[in-house]
Amino acid sequence: MSLIKELRYSLHVAVRPFDGYWDLKYENKGRLRVALLVLFAVTVTMIVKRQYAGYVVNDNYPLSLNSINEFKYIVLPFLLWCIANWSLTTLMDGEGKFKDILIATGYAMLPLILVNIPNILLSNVITLRESSFYYLLDSFGMLWFVWLLFIGTKTVHQYSVFKTISTMLLTLVVMGVVIFLGLLFFSLIQQIISFGYTLYQEITLRE
Amino acid sequence: MRVKSWLIVLAASLLIAGIGTNQAHAAPYEGYTYNYWGNAVKSPIAFLPSRVITGEEAGTGTWQSPLDIYAAKDGLLYVLDSGNARIVVLNDKWETVRVIQQFEHGGKQDSFLNPEGLFVTEAGQIYVADTENKRIVELNQDGTFVRAIGAPESDVLSETFEYFPRKVIVDKAGRIYVVGRGVYEGLIEFDSDGRFTGFMGTNRVQFDPVDLFWKTVSTKEQREKMIRFIPLEFNNADVDDGGFIYTTTADKNTTSAVKRLNPSGIDVLRVNGEFAPVGDLSMNRSSFIDIKVSSNGVYRALDSTRGRVFTYNEDGNLLYVIGQLGNQVGTFKNPVAVESHGDAIYVLDRDLGRITEFKATTFGSLVNEANRLYSSGKHTEAAKLWEEVLRLDANYEMAYVGIGKSMLREGKYKEAMTYLKLGNDREYYSKALAKYRREYMREYFGMYMTIAIGLLIGVIAWRRITRAKNERRIGDVAN
Numbered sequence: 105m106s107l108i109k110e111l112r113y114s115l116h117v118a119v120r121p122f123d124g125y126w127d128l129k130y131e132n133k134g135r136l137r138v139a140l141l142v143l144f145a146v147t148v149t150m151i152v153k154r155q156y157a158g159y160v161v162n163d164n165y166p167l168s169l170n171s172i173n174e175f176k177y178i179v180l181p182f183l184l185w186c187i188a189n190w191s192l193t194t195l196m197d198g199e200g201k202f203k204d205i206l207i208a209t210g211y212a213m214l215p216l217i218l219v220n221i222p223n224i225l226l227s228n229v230i231t232l233r234e235s236s237f238y239y240l241l242d243s244f245g246m247l248w249f250v251w252l253l254f255i256g257t258k259t260v261h262q263y264s265v266f267k268t269i270s271t272m273l274l275t276l277v278v279m280g281v282v283i284f285l286g287l288l289f290f291s292l293i294q295q296i297i298s299f300g301y302t303l304y305q306e307i308t309l310r311e
Numbered sequence: 312m313r314v315k316s317w318l319i320v321l322a323a324s325l326l327i328a329g330i331g332t333n334q335a336h337a338a339p340y341e342g343y344t345y346n347y348w349g350n351a352v353k354s355p356i357a358f359l360p361s362r363v364i365t366g367e368e369a370g371t372g373t374w375q376s377p378l379d380i381y382a383a384k385d386g387l388l389y390v391l392d393s394g395n396a397r398i399v400v401l402n403d404k405w406e407t408v409r410v411i412q413q414f415e416h417g418g419k420q421d422s423f424l425n426p427e428g429l430f431v432t433e434a435g436q437i438y439v440a441d442t443e444n445k446r447i448v449e450l451n452q453d454g455t456f457v458r459a460i461g462a463p464e465s466d467v468l469s470e471t472f473e474y475f476p477r478k479v480i481v482d483k484a485g486r487i488y489v490v491g492r493g494v495y496e497g498l499i500e501f502d503s504d505g506r507f508t509g510f511m512g513t514n515r516v517q518f519d520p521v522d523l524f525w526k527t528v529s530t531k532e533q534r535e536k537m538i539r540f541i542p543l544e545f546n547n548a549d550v551d552d553g554g555f556i557y558t559t560t561a562d563k564n565t566t567s568a569v570k571r572l573n574p575s576g577i578d579v580l581r582v583n584g585e586f587a588p589v590g591d592l593s594m595n596r597s598s599f600i601d602i603k604v605s606s607n608g609v610y611r612a613l614d615s616t617r618g619r620v621f622t623y624n625e626d627g628n629l630l631y632v633i634g635q636l637g638n639q640v641g642t643f644k645n646p647v648a649v650e651s652h653g654d655a656i657y658v659l660d661r662d663l664g665r666i667t668e669f670k671a672t673t674f675g676s677l678v679n680e681a682n683r684l685y686s687s688g689k690h691t692e693a694a695k696l697w698e699e700v701l702r703l704d705a706n707y708e709m710a711y712v713g714i715g716k717s718m719l720r721e722g723k724y725k726e727a728m729t730y731l732k733l734g735n736d737r738e739y740y741s742k743a744l745a746k747y748r749r750e751y752m753r754e755y756f757g758m759y760m761t762i763a764i765g766l767l768i769g770v771i772a773w774r775r776i777t778r779a780k781n782e783r784r785i786g787d788v789a790n
Contacts, residue, residue, distance in 0.1 A: 159732055160741050165348045229748060232741035 110138045118214045121252050125259035128211065129204060136203060139210025146213050147178050149220045158227030161238050181279075185209060188278035189257070192271060198261035208256035212249055219245030339639035340619075342674075344629050344707065347585055347735035349592045352706045357622075357631035357675030358656055360641030362405070365665040366392070369407045371399050374664035379429040379478070382652035389437065390659070390666065391429040396422050398429065398437065398454075411437070411454035421456070423448070428478035428490070440476040440489065447479050447489060447501075460487065463499055463507030480550045488548060488556060495544045497576065498556070511576035514542040514560055514567075551604040555579070559599040559612060565589075568599050569612055569623075583626035590614045590621050597621070605651045607686050609679075613649040613658065618642065620649055620656060624682050628709050631678060633669060634658060641667060654679065674703045681713065690717040712736045719743050724750060 117124030128134035342356040366374035375394020428440030435452035462474035475492035485503030571580035590597025597614035608625025618636035681696035694717035697710035711734030718727035724747035
């Protein structure tokens with residue numbers, strides 16, 4: 105399947121998620137490169153949105169904008185979600201492999217691009233009074249994304265509706281735990297290094 | 312010989328050059344304003360210290376912890392020398408005109424006891440908050456006694472109510488408003504005959520949701536040991552020409568440190584900008600201890616945390632900041648009162664017992680004048696001055712907004728959008744955008760529609776042609 109065909113298929117997933125995700129997993133139509141491409145495109149859209157969304161709805165301080173930040177807000181949460189979801193579902197009889205989760209999550213993010221690009225263009229010609237349309241579209245994109253993520257998780261792991269919802273919520277908790285452990289780890293490493301450095305100083309400065 | 316004369320010429324030219332670069336009197340503080348995102352941005356200094364006076368220089372002996380000053384409409388400056396229980400009156404040349412120490416009251420000589428507040432009406436009547444004597448004293452301009460207004464008497468007051476008047480103001484109708492020590496019900500209001508009529512303009516109770524949670528789960532004994540939620544007391548007040556009362560509250564957490572009370576005691580202060588007038592937006596916030604309303608809604612509040620005077624216009628936009636704590640002329644040790652008269656600002660320092668006068672610089676008078684025209688609706692005239700302001704300070708957001716609004720009125724929507732964006736006024740930017748959009752569409756709608764219809768026809772035609780070709784080809788193949 106060529107890349108163009110794969111991208112057209114990702115559109116099919118966004119519009120008909122039940123059918124799309126089924127084929128994604130069981131007909132092997134999902135491609136990791138498409139998922140990563142979507143992730144990359146979402147990052148780019150977000151950067152563009154922060155910079156070029158209409159002035160009326162754009163409250164960002166221009167000097168504080170930094171494209172590297174988007175990795176913190178998009179790429180890192182994406183990976184964290186996949187890892188947390190994978191570690192949780194392996195314990196909860198999920199059928200999805202790590203690659204399946206990556207693909208499902210990546211495809212689910214497509215609406216963010218589909219909605220954001222016209223929304224950025226629209227935001228440049230709307231006034232303050234019409235800005236609620238912008239926010240409406242924005243939340244619509246977000247809801248669409250969550251909907252796809254829900255269907256994706258459900259199909260990939262072959263869960264019931266209730267189990268899917270609880271798994272998704274638990275994944276959020278696990279994400280928090282992972283962040284906590286990460287911070288703890290770095291803090292401890294930092295303390296060990298500073299301890300070692302102090303020790304080194306004590307020894308070298310002693311004559 | 313040649314060399315020597317050259318050297319003389321060189322030295323002379325250096326000397327002249329030195330005189331030529333006559334430096335402006337360096338200010339002991341920096342000028343700044345806050346931008347839309349709450350960052351302090353450097354700005355030219357708007358007011359510079361011009362002269363300073365102490366008790367010795369006024370010929371009255373040292374002022375002992377003076378607590379209040381009042382600049383009357385006729386240019387006289389009244390100093391309340393609290394430690395010496397007297398009032399010193401200075402004229403505009405800063406010569407002592409009068410000292411009011413004692414007055415005849417009911418056949419006996421009477422005097423003040425630690426007075427804290429002073430107010431002079433337009434007719435020249437002097438009102439003194441005679442704190443330790445628990446009364447307000449009214450004197451004629453020459454210092455003769457008129458009347459004393461004692462503690463308020465009413466059933467609504469509790470038995471334990473203690474009356475220590477700290478500040479006093481009188482409105483045009485002769486109503487007297489008193490700021491009492493530890494009185495959190497608001498301003499104590501007396502009618503023109505000196506009868507107590509009630510409290511006005513209470514501060515809202517402020518509490519922390521966390522505190523509230525602990526309070527609900529704790530026992531009665533624990534509750535009694537906790538801090539009580541009571542509203543904060545006002546610490547100073549001033550009245551403007553329209554009869555609105557401006558009050559200050561020394562609270563670092565509130566966003567309504569300054570209030571503008573209408574006659575029924577409701578806060579009607581206008582806050583147009585992103586931040587309410589609270590002084591510095593840093594972690595250690597300002598705490599206002601005095602306020603002075605000058606003409607056309609401009610008010611100045613004195614901050615005791617850093618000794619700065621913040622000047623706001625009637626929309627609540629910060630115009631400029633002057634002063635600071637320090638040891639130089641133009642800085643203060645313990646500022647307690649701010650006054651203004653004409654284009655001068657006076658700040659009273661309690662610990663040093665001196666008054667510093669500030670005069671507007673070119674920048675300051677430009678801003679004042681531009682703001683005056685702007686607030687009286689003369690946007691076009693104001694815009695010219697705002698441009699001058701921008702020449703001195705390209706970061707002055709209000710100037711961009713002023714120019715933008717004037718352009719909006721003149722119908723230059725595109726330019727207005729640029730200026731309003733620089734001034735960060737989204738509301739007016741949006742208005743300009745709406746107008747510009749309409750104008751743009753009126754001009755180009757025909758063109759866009761022509762292109763759209765043209766494209767549509769083109770597509771249809773192209774389809775028909777290709778279909779016809781295909782049919783012919785199919786026909787050919789069939790043949």
